[in-house]
């Protein structure tokens with residue numbers, strides 16, 4: 001469904017744009033229908049840039065991004081872009097910024113209607129909205145006809161997902177969608193992503209939080225400095241992390257059931273296997289991956 005191959009993004013930075021920042025380096029990844037793929041990395045690792053490239057909000061400098069076989073960078077013109085967004089939508093971190101505070105929150109649905117379904121009757125449209133709102137586990141009586149300030153962040157986030165569902169959406173880019181929500185609402189929105197995947201949608205779930213990625217995703221991609229450090233089935237990556245960076249990230253996640261000392265002792269008793277990481281020479285911006293077990297890849301060590 002979605003395939004990135006050898007994707008690079010270099011931003012111009014500094015005074016007069018004279019500097020270059022390689023935000024994404026030689027990234028390969030895929031998302032299949034009915035699959036949640038987590039893109040995990042610390043701040044600045046290039047996660048959002050990948051999401052933006054998939055959404056056509058910024059262009060890759062090298063490499064290809066294919067959605068259902070079509071090169072996203074070649075989608076030009078209003079009609080073609082509109083058609084793309086019928087199938088690919090993004091939801092972002094701050095739900096409040098996606099709503100205009102002076103309009104009722106469900107106005108976001110009207111915008112979809114006027115743009116994509118101008119001929120649908122009022123009654124039919126209402127039916128579709130109620131269906132989409134129900135799918136995201138909201139009670140229409142509680143959320144429709146309300147202003148954004150009368151709704152919680154979790155409710156607004158779910159309204160945005162409902163809006164996406166009104167289209168014939170096949171891929172959702174969910175960029176840090178729960179980082180502004182409290183713990184109890186987070187789990188509802190995470191479970192909603194699982195519902196979407198069961199409906200056959202592909203989800204690219206961008207997060208800096210490993211435990212969220214572990215909870216929700218089928219495959220995990222760990223990014224470091226714009227390149228893939230490790231990628232594979234989530235269970236394999238979490239149970240058998242092979243890249244030093246993945247191990248480091250995982251060791252930083254607090255455990256509810258153990259103290260630091262216990263975790264340290266366990267690690268010392270069972271040191272992880274050493275593997276040879278791929279290498280590249282200075283000035284080479286490729287970031288090769290080695291397949292260490294089926295579908296489980298490790299990338300270069302960037303120090």
Ligand SMILES: Nc1ncnc2c1ncn2[C@@H]1O[C@H](COP(=O)(O)OP(=O)(O)OP(=O)(O)O)[C@@H](O)[C@H]1O
Pocket residue numbers: 011012013021023041042043044045046047048049050208
């Ligand atoms: N429009 C831009 N112009 C210049 N540099 C940018 C631009 N957007 C992002 N960057 C830089 O590219 C790098 C990757 O940014 P990106 O937002 O993709 O990272 P991220 O992993 O999503 O981080 P965060 O979790 O903090 O959002 C960062 O160093 C960032 O400062």
